[in-house]
Amino acid sequence: MSQKPVLTLWNEETINEADARILRTACADIPVPIDNNGIRDVDTLMEAFLVREDALGLAAPQIGIGKRIIVFRNKGFDNKSAWTKNEENYDVLINPRITQARGDLVYMAEGCLSCPEIQVEVGRFSEIKVRAVDIKGRKINARYTDFLARVVQHEIDHLNGKLIVDYEGAISYPKKRSVFFNKLFQGDVPY
Numbered sequence: 001m002s003q004k005p006v007l008t009l010w011n012e013e014t015i016n017e018a019d020a021r022i023l024r025t026a027c028a029d030i031p032v033p034i035d036n037n038g039i040r041d042v043d044t045l046m047e048a049f050l051v052r053e054d055a056l057g058l059a060a061p062q063i064g065i066g067k068r069i070i071v072f073r074n075k076g077f078d079n080k081s082a083w084t085k086n087e088e089n090y091d092v093l094i095n096p097r098i099t100q101a102r103g104d105l106v107y108m109a110e111g112c113l114s115c116p117e118i119q120v121e122v123g124r125f126s127e128i129k130v131r132a133v134d135i136k137g138r139k140i141n142a143r144y145t146d147f148l149a150r151v152v153q154h155e156i157d158h159l160n161g162k163l164i165v166d167y168e169g170a171i172s173y174p175k176k177r178s179v180f181f182n183k184l185f186q187g188d189v190p191y
Contacts, residue, residue, distance in 0.1 A: 006114060007022055013180070015184075023161065023163060026159070026161045027161075030094050030133075038094075042092060045065060045069050056151050057073065062158060069095075070092070070096060070155035071090055071093075077147055093142075096130050096132035097156075098128050101129075102127040103127045105124060105125060106126050107121050108121070108124070115163055118173045119172045121169030122164055126146060127149055130156075
């Protein structure tokens with residue numbers, strides 16, 4: 001299984017305009033019952049996620065699929081040995097929608113495979129309820145709390161064309177890249 005490249009807003013030197021257009025586009029629902037095209041898209045996303053060691057989650061638009069599908073770890077965030085790629089250790093949500101958000105916003109630095117080299121302080125709800133469809137096409141309602149709620153909210157943002165750079169929090173990046181990122185975040189370069 002080869003690693004499918006993740007679309008990014010920028011590379012070493014410039015904005016990736018084609019990638020940015022895809023990442024900034026809201027995704028379409030997968031028809032339910034799930035047809036062969038939908039199954040193929042779900043399988044492609046799961047495979048892309050499972051070959052990565054650097055992802056807590058992955059959304060379909062990050063690999064160029066404009067459909068509402070996310071996959072994410074549901075355990076093993078702090079201890080790599082606790083993360084195994086068994087089906088019970090990750091969730092796949094199709095057409096997810098947050099139906100309820102509770103608690104105060106909790107602020108934390110987040111990174112993103114599609115926004116390489118930076119972290120942004122993002123406020124997320126500490127508890128959410130999500131309505132979705134599972135990989136068998138069954139309607140589900142799920143409750144996520146704490147860090148897992150953060151991961152799910154981050155991945156659902158991708159489905160709506162929203163990225164961590166759209167939040168107003170503090171941005172940190174490597175000092176050696178300050179010229180590029182200062183120019184980028186001061187509005188000189190559209191992203």
